[in-house]
Amino acid sequence: MPITLDIEGEFVFGGYSQAYSRTPVTFTNSDGDAPLIITFTSTKFTADNRKGGVNEGYIVESRAAIGTGTFEMRIHYGHAGYELWCNGYLALTYPYRQPNKWIKKAEVPSAIVLAHYRTFQIPTRPGFLDFATQPLLLGEFIHINGVPINGGSFNISLLDAANNPSYTLEWRKSERKIVQYLNRKDWSIYETESGSVPLSIGREFDIVLANTPLAIEAFINGELIAILRLNAIQTEKEYRYVQVSGEVKIFEQRRGPKKIEGMLLRVEDLSALSGLTIQNAFVIDDQIIGVSIDLDEPWAMYSSDMETFAVKELPVVFEDHLQMTTSLLDLPIELAEAVFQCADYISVIALRQVSTVTKQLAEANVLKHSETPFIDRLNLCEEELRSMMPQSELSSFFDRLSPLLKGVNVNTLQFFSVSCEMFAIMAKVLDGKTVPKLEFALDFSEELLVPLENFIRHLRTTDLRVNGYSDVLCMMIKTNVRHKRFYFSARCSHAHPLYQSREKHVIGVCKDPNSMYTKLLEVRHFKMQRRKHTSIASYLDVLETHVARPERAFHYARLSGEVTIFDQRRGPKKIEGEPKWKNTSGAKK
Amino acid sequence: MVLITLVSSDEQNFPVERELLKQSGTIETLIVNMNLDDEDTDAAAMPIPLPNVKGDVLEKVIQWMEHHKGDPVKEGDNEDNNAEIVVPQWDDDFFKPAMYGSKHLELTVAASYLDIKNLLTLSCKAISNTFKGKTGPQIREEWGVPNEFTPEEEEAIRKENEWSE
Known part of the structure; x- marks a missing residue:
């Protein structure tokens, strides 16, 4: 689904463009025309415009290879046209081809994975911010976006109430360093230099100055540079103006915290916005929770409001068992x-x-543990059951059931004919137990199905097999507790000469054991057949499927593939004549 | 005394007495196959990399092997009733500092990787001993196991086990 964004002024967005998407990002004006359409290709992007639903075909290609992957693009209204800055550099200038150049909406296709976006007004006084009545508070920041031009050296100053610079960040291009000074009211001057200079002429920068209790932290393109480990004496009253001077062109300047639309997924952005060095971040409800390492301190955890980006440190209680890294x-x-x-x-x-x-x-x-609770339970049941069954039968039954409860590996009641009463006994004895495997014979009659259903409902077992000997079918029921599903399978126990089936066919899966009764009845009617004595059919897998109403399910037969058909007919039917392999020549075969 | 150098995943070297390494099926097989016992070959001086064992864990394993030097080495699958094994006092003290920690689990994984059967058995038993007298939620908390049960499921399980309490 494409995303439509409202734009008021200039626009910056970032994300990930997928290879060869060629799906354009369309920017429309208030007339509904698109004065700018950007299309990403595998290596570059192009710009065009559309009026009255038709692309003009005035296509301009980006200069630098952009490629696919992560990008950030800024659209700036320049003198000659739209200036498209991509990943910090002016990649393309697209002339204003329509009288109404002001973009109001952007439609971003799903091929572009949008990470963040922002729309903002062009500053009326580039290079100067006035907040005399509301000085910069702790936790707030100044964000300057621009590009160094010509010689490149410039400085950003935070001025006090008397318009004197209290803090200054200066890029001295010729000396290849960034210098910061702090003029304190006690007449002391502090200075630090940064060897790392992530600035260059013609490359767009984002500088964030964050007012923190211990220092003005400076982030350049999301990277924290060397800091003065000191701040003004009255940190919340000192900074009242911002002044940018030098050879620099300002695109955007603002004071934070401020609402920024869209998603911010990059920790660099969060670092720049919060003034912290965020190592990791995640979102819980309407809070961004970030983990930071700052000023050589142990890691701390902060929450940042999604709307205001106001930062608050979260108390973290360290306890020994929190050191558990492996579960x-x-x-x-x-x-x-x-x-x-x-x-x-x-x-x-x-x-x-x-x-x-x-x-x-x-x-x-x-079941590996022969513990008394099992035996006690068994004894309790025994009293009740004595009245229900003859002593000999009961004794025989418990002989088989007791080792099962004690955990004998071969838990079998096979060949033990189960009656309704015995189901009741087993349901009571095994109620809530997990029995890995239980197998017994069942004389298949419908009156046993209801007790069986009740029994299975109470029993927790991973493998229950019921061998029901009937003329046609042997029932095999397998319950799988792990997935809370009950699997049924059936096979012909007494293969009719003309009827054969595979040994196991999964023919029903149900989540609820209550529906098993219905399934069992369906299973009774299930018949599968396979023709004998045809060269290809003898080992052909029979259709394995879930068939609820087999009598009505099949209407046509179709055989496809690389095969020659010798004979086709509907069966079952007796095959006439003698088998072909009968030895007629007298030779041993 | 022949020393063989073991190299942990974080590239720490541990010179270990050849005799001790007989307790580790993995290393013993490697030594035999690579002919590391033959002092005339270059292979003898070759360190044995153990990319799945960290230095601090390997140090603990060596400490355990040193104490159990000369103990008979178990062979084949363990067919004992593990529930009835008693952890000797020294081993109990050895595991205790690492109890309830990922270190104990790492030690168990290392014992499995190095095929030191006695250490593996005792380590597993020491872990299982920490369950004694604890309820399910207590074990969950101590061993960092997330609770995946819904309150209804938890209630059902509680009822199911009620009779055994």
């Missing part, structure tokens, strides 16, 4: 398993309550 869950899974295997039973139970991952790891270990 228990950062262990490789095999090591985590090893740790859990070492844990005692009560710890394992506690680990089930820590997180979803530890719960799964712990559950694998629950």
Whole structure:
């Protein structure tokens, strides 16, 4: 989705242009025409204009190779036309081709990932800011954007009430250094020099002077230069005017904090705006939270208001356990398993309550512990059940169920015919338990399905298999607790001579065990067949799909690909004649 | 006494007695395969880089190996009942300063990487011992595990485990 931005005055925006997007950024005036259209290519960008819906075709190409990637572009109303400054340099001047040159809207395509934008008025007095009645407060800043011209040397001064410079930042181009001085009211003068000079003639700069308790911090293009570790005696009353003089052209000058539209994602921007050296930043609700390292102090955390960019230090309480940089869950899974295997039973139970991952790891270990709570529970149930089942059957049942609870690895009730009563027993005994694997036979009858459904609803197991022997189908039900989904699969246990199916077909997935009953009924009707004795069909995978109403699902058959068809027909049907491979020559085959 | 130099990921050198390194399956295999035991070859003087182990962790591992010099080295998979292992007093003290910290986890990972089975077992056991007597939320807090459960899920799990408490 393209983004439309309102523009009042000059405009600067930054972001990321994707390679070969060729989708233009369109700037329209109040008439709805587009006096400026910028199109990024892989190496440069071009400008054109559109009137009455038609591009004029007066295309001007940027001088320097811009390329794709991160960029910042400033559109300035120059004498000869729109001056497009890209990444600090004047890349293109596009003449005013329409009488109404004033841009009111910008439409930025989605191919441009917009990081930040700002619209602002051209200063009426470039190089001079007056805030005599409201001096620069702590935490506030001055932002000057411009470009050094001709010889290049210039200075920025913060003046006091008497118009005397209290603080000055001066670029001495011939000496290749930036000098800062502070004239204090106690007549002392302090000076520092910066060896790093991120300024050059013809290159746009952003200088931010931030009033902090310990110094006026100077950022040039987002980079903090050497600072005087001292500020005026009355830091909140001292600075009342800004004066920029020298060989410099000013595009923008402002006092902060001030609302800046759009998103600010770059820590450099946040650093420049906040006057801090932001190492990392993130957004929580309407606050930007930044982590900084300043003035050789330990790191601190600040919040910055999204609207005003007012900076506030956040109290951070250091505690020993905050030094934990690696979580228990950062262990490789095999090591985590090893740790859990070492844990005692009560710890394992506690680990089930820590997180979803530890719960799964712990559950694998629950059954390794033969603890009394299981047995007690079993005994409690036993009293109740004695009236329900004959003693011999009950005894046999518990013989099989007890080792299961104690954690015998082969948890099987296979070949044990389960009745409705036994479902009730198992549901009570195993209620809320995690049983890795439980397998038993089920005489497939509909009256067992409801108890089965109730049983499965109470049981937490990772692998439940029910082998229901019927004429056609064997049911295999697999529940997967991890994903909270229940998988059903079915296969023919007694292969009919003319009916075959794959051993496992996932034919239903449902999130709710309650819907299992319906699914089971559907499974009963599920039939898959595969033709025998055709050269290609014998090992062809049978369609594996989710079929709710198989009788109505298939209407046509189509075979495509590199294959020669010898015969095609609908079955099942008896195949006439004798198999072709019968030995007629007497030779051993 | 033959010394072999181990180089940690932050390029710290640790000259270690050859005998000690027999406890590490990884290094032992490397020494045998690279013929580092043969003093006549240039390979003998070759340091062994361990890019997955930091210097401070490696120092702890060497300290542990020095104390357990001469202990029988476990071979094959561990088939003991790990829940019943008792951590000896010296090892308990050895792990304690690093307890509840990422250092302990790093030590465990290093033991696994270097294939020092005894150290790995004791380290895992020492970690699991810290769970003793703690509730799920306490373990979560101490070991920096994020809580992914919704309040409803938490309540359900609590009820599920109620009977065991």
